[in-house]
Amino acid sequence: MSHTLTAISAAAPLAAGWTVHGLWQHRLIDRAERDELTGLPRRAAFEKSAARMLRRTRQGVVAVLVIDLDGFKKVNDVYGHAAGDTAIRETGRRLAQWAEPLGTVARLGGDEFAAVIHCADPETLRGELTHLQQWLCSTVTYDGLPLPLGASIGAYCHTPGLPIDLSVALRAADEAMYRAKQTGGGWAVTHALAPAYRTVNGRREGRSGTDIDAQGGGS
Template sequence: MSHTLAALSTAAPLAAGWTIHGLWQHRLIDRAERDELTGLPRRAAFEKNAARMLRRTGRDVVAVLVIDLDGFKQVNDIHGHAAGDTAIRETGRRLAQWAEPLGTAARLGGDEFAAIIRCPDPDTLRGELTHLHQWLCSPVTYDGLPLPLGTSIGAYPHTTGFGPAVELPEALRVADEAMYGVKQTGGGWAITHTPTPAYRTVNGRRDGRRGTDLDTAGGTT
């Protein structure tokens, strides 16, 4: 009995040490997978979670979103990079809060973000996109001044359990096309229901306005 108690008393601190070590490693990994400015997941972590959501079965609508700020370059040029960082940070905060109960979001780089959400039906998706667009276009204050920013959002929905599986790279490409198309018309959001052929414009971006079935709402900026 005494040998058993001695062994347990020796193992307890070791187990506690490994637990602390494991938590420390988990925090380091989580920190490395998150964008320093916004706290959102980076691309790799987002792609892993998003691919998992697309593979789930059910009858919900899973929508992949690409979000880009409008007027961000002007904010940097006129107000400075600190103001730009404030805009990115606040956009990330709003996007994370919006996406949290529905899915997940990420910062892809610069002023471009991505998200994936699960909705019960297309009408709910439209309502969520309208809410998100209005929120992201609401003023961000820096040094007492409102920063003039707009947002363009492209979404590609997939109803799980119907038709062939959708791969995340393709969904992101199509959502990006829809985002770029609505950006060229002044911002807002667009849902594209039909994938387009992979070709590029002279700007190096694919043109989501051609050959697609678009459900759109105009911007307010």
């Protein structure tokens, strides 16, 4: 018995060390997978969780979203990059809070974000998009000044159970977002995957770096 207790006592610090090492590694990986400014997942981590949602959801609808801020360049030019960072940070916070019970959200880069959410039906999805667009357009302040920002949202509405490639769905959502932005902002939903715009290197022509049902500026 004494030999057993001695062995356990000797192993305990080593086991504790491995536990601390494991937690440290986990934190490093988690930090690397998250955007430093917003704390949202980066593209790679988002693609993993989004693909799981698209693959496993069996009821309702799954929507793939692309969100782009309107007027962001003007904010940077007029108010400075610190104001732009404030706008991005606040947008990320709002998106994370909105998406938490529904799905997952990420910052793709610059002022562009993406999300995948689950809704009971298309009508519920339209209500969620209206709520999100209004919230993203509500005032963000920097140094006591309101920043002139809006948001354009595109969504591809997917029927669960059918095979779907996330990159294709993001392209469709990007085209819907672009259609909404071209008509003044708002949100737009598409059920079609076939590209409506010319493709350059697999992306919509003119994009930095996707039958439309629209509201608040969509066509």
